[in-house]
Amino acid sequence: MKAQKALAATILDPKFQEVFNLNKGSIPVRLDMDMAKFDKCALDSMTEFKASAQSGDLVPSMAHGMSTTSYAQGAIFDVVTNFFNDSNADPKETAQKLAKAVKAAM
Secondary structure, three states: OHHHHHHHHHHHOHHHHHHHHHHHOOOOOOOOOOOOOOOHHHHHHHHHHHHHHHHOOOOOOOOOOOOOOHHHHHHHHHHHHHHHHOOOOOHHHHHHHHHHHHHHHO
8 A cells, every 4th residue: 555655646746747748748647737848739638628627528538448348448449440450341331330349348
């Protein structure tokens, strides 16, 4: 427990968040960060993130396992990956496969 708290404190430290996110090309998880060193894309992203969080329009991320089960996520990723990797894939057929895959995973 002590090590977990120490790791969380390190990761949430403003300096770590700055260095990590500047190198990763993302925005900090902390909303109280000084964004002076970030580019326009990051600044715009943080502005939109804060606004949507405040308005209640923030949507959880499927990619980060926050909006659905891992089974549904895997089914969606499989169908979408196959679609993009097959130059002859039919969009209507893929939509049907996607609906079927999600229903089966739920």
